Every structure is written in structure tokens, then in C-alpha cells.
Amino acid sequence: MDNVWFITGSARGLGRTLTEAVLARGGRVVATARQPEQLASLVTQYGSQILPLALDVTNAAQIQQVVAEAVAHFGRLDVVVNNAGFGITGAAEAYTEEQVRSQLETNLYAPIAVTRAVLPYLRQQRAGRILQISSIGGRIGNAGISIYQAAKFGLSGFTEAVAKEVAPLGIHVTSVEPGGFRTDWAGASMSYAPAIEGYDIVNHRAEYFASGKFVPMGDPHKAAAVLIDLVEHPAPPVHLVLGSEAVAFLQQADADRKAELERWLPISVSTDADDAENFLETEIGKSYRSGNAFGK
Template sequence: MEKVWFITGSSRGLGRSLTEAVLASGDKVAATARNISQLDGLVAKYGEQLLPVQLDVTDYSRVYDAVAEAVAHFGKIDVLVNNAGFGITGATEAFTDEQVRSQLETNLYAVIEVTRAVLPYMRKQRSGRIMQVSSIGGRMGTAGVSIYQAAKFGVSGFSESLAQEVKELGIFVTSVEPGGFRTDWAGDSMTYAPRIEGYDLVNSRADFFKGGSFVPVGDPDKAAKAMVDLANHAEPPVHLILGSEAIRMLANMEELREKEKQQWMAVSLSTDHTDNEGDFFNSEFTKSYLNR
């Protein structure tokens, strides 16, 4: 059955690859971009399959108008993809207040707001797919991208909680968590904090990105195909990792976390109240979290 997609950040990078893949599959797309003239070539090729929608995702009042515009045009939204975002590198203390705010406003708050704008329509139609483009950096921390990853951790956690809320409404939520892909994430889409002496690891990472040496293994066209297939899957995952680099990085981090957990287990368990000792899995608090 033909689907209607609402994709943010559709003019470049993964968003562009996904928009093209969705259109090629025969589905329709409300494609948002700050500069919709960048979509002219796709409009010429696909005509009424594509609705360009001007949107800066940090203009939260405009978000609701853009969603309403898409529904008025196509009659529904079946798949929401929150893809708009950008990277930033630097030492945590070096970021300006504006850099911190812009990261959170674009990469986290906008994801939440666009989702909130679309949910009433999906709730009424009792169906929908939501894909939040997070990052492997939403599952593990890396020096030099702390503010970016703070936002992406938020997206991954938000998506996991939301998935439990809306499943009974026929809505499925997936946090898409790519590793490095050959987009302009480390190119034109990357910004930098002012350089501070002493942060050798962070500064070398910034130099690595700036020097153009970052050549990831991920193919955005293949990621787009995986996401198109995901929209048709009967039981989509809550977390979908994309790329072999991301798989290896996460496996290594999980091993380190498990080792740390075991090393400090005695301290963790020592903090229970004596009234509940030995009764962990029967507590109402635990039942509420395990009952998914």
C-alpha cells in the first residue's frame, strides 16, 4: 500500500538519499528543507509524488503548520523521519552558549516537537511509523562530541520510551543509530568549538575531521534502502544500528560496561533499603518498569 512520508532535512546527506529512495519506491514524500529550491530536481522528476515544505525545524510554531500542510495535501502521514541535524566537535568547556543551545534545539528539541506535531494524526488513524535518526553516539560517549552526543542520547532514550507509549495505538518507533556514513556530517555540516590548549585528544580529533581524512565505510544509499524496508516490516526494532563500524564500537562499549557493572556490583546492591532486601523483582517500582 502506498505510504506518505514526512522527512526532515531532506535536501542533503542521508535525508536526500532517503527521499530519493522513497520516491523511487512509489511512495509519496512531504520533504522539508530550509531551502526548498534544493529539491527542484526531485520535483521535476517525481512531480506530485513530492511536496516540498519549507521548514527550519527549530521554528517550533512553524513545525505544526508544516505537518498540517502535509496532511492537508496528502491526507495523512504514515511515516515520520526526524533526520535534520548537524555535528559539532570540541572540548566541552570550549563550546559557546549558542553552540550548546543550537545543538540541543536542532538535534533533540526539534525531534521531540516534530514528533509531538505528528502523533495526533497517527493516533487518530491508529497506525504509523516513526524513525528518529539518532547515532551510535546516542548509545556510547566519545571524546570531542559531548554536546552532540548529549542530544543523541536524548533522542535514543526518548524513542525507547515513546515506543512503549504508542505501541498500543498501532504506532512503531525506531531509533536509527548509524555509525560513520559518507555524507557531509564531518564536512559542511560539522561545526567546531574554539580550540583550547591541553585537550590533545579532542584537538587531534577536530584536526582529523577538518583535514578531510575521515572516510567512513557507511553508504547512505544502502542506509536509505534499509529504512524503506524498515517501514514495511511487521515488527520493526526499537533500536536499529547501521554500519559495521557502529556494531564494533557498540560491542566494545557493552563489554566495558558489563565489566564495570560487575566490578561495582557489591556497591550497587549495598544501597537497597533493608525493608526491600531480597525482594527486588517484586517491588512495585520494578514491576512498573519490567511490564512492557
């Protein structure tokens, strides 16, 4: 494997595990982190295979600079992984303005900015893979992590739309949507909003995370192996769910959504204009059914 990877948040968690796995398989990695000195042991072990660069993903100008430096150093980018992020727990009304802003800047605006920065290079190459590390929380809403999930819902939607834009250019984009994995997501990297009386479910979740008793099912080493294999697949999915926990949550949520849609379907379709034709018979409707909405 001789791919050049660009990984954000590579100093810890899944980003670190993935960086190590790519290097062990012979890949080259532009490993970005707020504190790239944390990657010193990998530089010692792998030498020129790794280029550690300081990057604050909330700094748009620095993103552009680091991406340009990465391309200049290795000559190309093959795989871009937007991994940097962190979790936060609390009731929606309890978060401070700074906590809300920080979540959106890191977990949503940053991967959008990195994606936009790398696309001109991938477009010129007519090739490339982008892996957005989202979450099953980007498909399902749960009490206590509303702001985190707001960012991840946005990231998953952004990914789905961009995947359709760039597919004709030979670029594949996947929203990776894991459940709980044994990283420090619910540990050292988790932050909390102040507890508010009345939100028993939310407060219990926060106490459970803070207690250290939460043991996720997912193995980050197995996840890293899946992602490395994924970038070699000729037809990767737009959404990739990881972990049996995440699969169970999504299957139940999909069933609930389908039942709700069917229950309210008469009301939903009642708002069409009286002279509107059958949507599925329109040009847009036909292209939508073919999986190419608004296309030809």
C-alpha cells in the first residue's frame, strides 16, 4: 500500500490507531494534530513515511496552508480522513454558548473546511477518497447529546450531498458512522454541560459517562483495518455503519421512522397543489428514482 493519507486528530483515539495501522502497512501519512510532538515516537519508528503537522481544525487559514504543505511534500493526497472531534453531554438548554459554538466549529465546520480545501487537488487528480468520521449519532437523535448530534447530522448530510457531486470526478466520499468504540470519546475527551433539575435521563447519561463504567463494544483496531480496506474498494458506500450497537440502533430508528411516515402519509401528501402532477412521473421524480436526483 503506497497511498498518501491526510488524517486530522491523529494524536489520539481512532485517529492515532488509524495512523499507526496505515504506517504499519507501508502507507504514508500526513498526521495532523494540535500537538504534533505527541507523534514523536511514530516519527522515530517510521521516519519519512510520516509528516506530522500542527493543525487547529477550527483555523480555516491554517487548514489551507497545511493541505498545501502536505501536497507539496508528498506530491498528492489519496485518502483524507476528517477524524478530529470530541463529545459533549448535557441538556440542550444547559450548554453554554461557547460549548455550542465549539462543537459546531470542531465537529461540523472543520470537516467541511478540510473537505473544501482538499477537493481542488483531488479534482485535479480525478481520484481520491474522503472518509468523514461521523457517528451513528449522525443518523439517530438521543437525549443528552443533542449538540454533538446536531454537528454529526450535519456532517452526514453534507457527506451524502458532496458524494453525489464528486462521484463523476472519480472521488469517493463516505460518512463513517460508528457506535461506541474503546477510545477516550466518553472518557478524557468528553465534556459536560451543567446539570439541570428535571432532566433525569440526561443527567443519568452524564453521570454514567463520567463514572468510567461505560465500556463500548467497538474495537478501534478493527475499525482501522476496515477503513484501510475500504479505500481499496471500487464501490464504497456513502454511509458505513460500524458496530453491532450502531446497527441495532439504526434498524430500530429506521423502523420507527417508516411507521411514522406511513401513519402520517395522508397528511403529508395533502399539501400538494390541486393541479400538481404525480411527483414520480415528473422529470425530477424519474431521476430521483434512478438515484440521480436532478440529474440527467
